[in-house]
Amino acid sequence: MGGIDFVDIHDLAQQYHFQQKGSVASQTITLFSQWSKLVFKEKERHCFFNNTKIYLNRPIIIRGHAMYISRSDWDNNLRPILFQKPNRLYCIVLDPGHGGRDMGCQSLREGLDEKVLTFDLAKRVQTLLLKRGYRVHLTRYNDVFVPLEDRVALAKKYNADLFLSIHFNTVPQTYVQGIETYIVPPLNEASSGRDTLIAADREYSSGIAQNPWNVLFGYCLQSTLIKSLHADDRGLKRARFKVLKEQTCPAALIECGFFSHAGELDKIKTTAYRDQIATAIVDAIGTYQQK
């Protein structure tokens, strides 16, 4: 269809022994097994895997009497969550976003800088991971500016098995809240925020080769955090962030909430909530390793 390879969702159900609920007439199809539930809705460029929102490269379509997902979305976005096994996991590099002259987002009302809270949260995660026996490095150990390419180089220098960049977010719409996780898109696929390809989408980078593990890690983060924190699910998304795209180990960037949402900021500014986020991140890493 239009030069794109699509697969019939009913065929996937048969091939992978899922039961199926819903129909083309209802524009929603659910595939489920003892462990997994996948919900597809016509025209949506995302689906839900065990109630976690997974962004797709192309919308779900209906043609005739069948509902279709693009082959690349099945292979690159969903199969890894179902079947991928993690690699060795010993050394974890945590990347507190921003630092030094780069404040990140700010709340003038509360006098809070993102760079301070990302560092605080990374330290809390580090403490918990060390207790679990991992080797842990941070990309900065104080309030200094570290260029994005240096953060990638540090992960390589430490021979990292996993890289996690930690951020908070801000948008003009003050009603927006919740958690979102980013990983690098496959080659020739756009970021979740765009429908059309740009030149950068056609350039290979080493992070692309990590896709199956990126998806598994990203899914574990997003699903664990939204459940543990009872936060809005903004989805597992794709973006060619500089700090992710040249990585040579599985890598994700997590946005742990919005400074621009008054209620969420009230939580983020407490150490108790940041401890909850840290615990959820460590639980997600544990789930990733045990898959």
Ligand SMILES: [Zn+2]
């Ligand atoms: Zn940030």
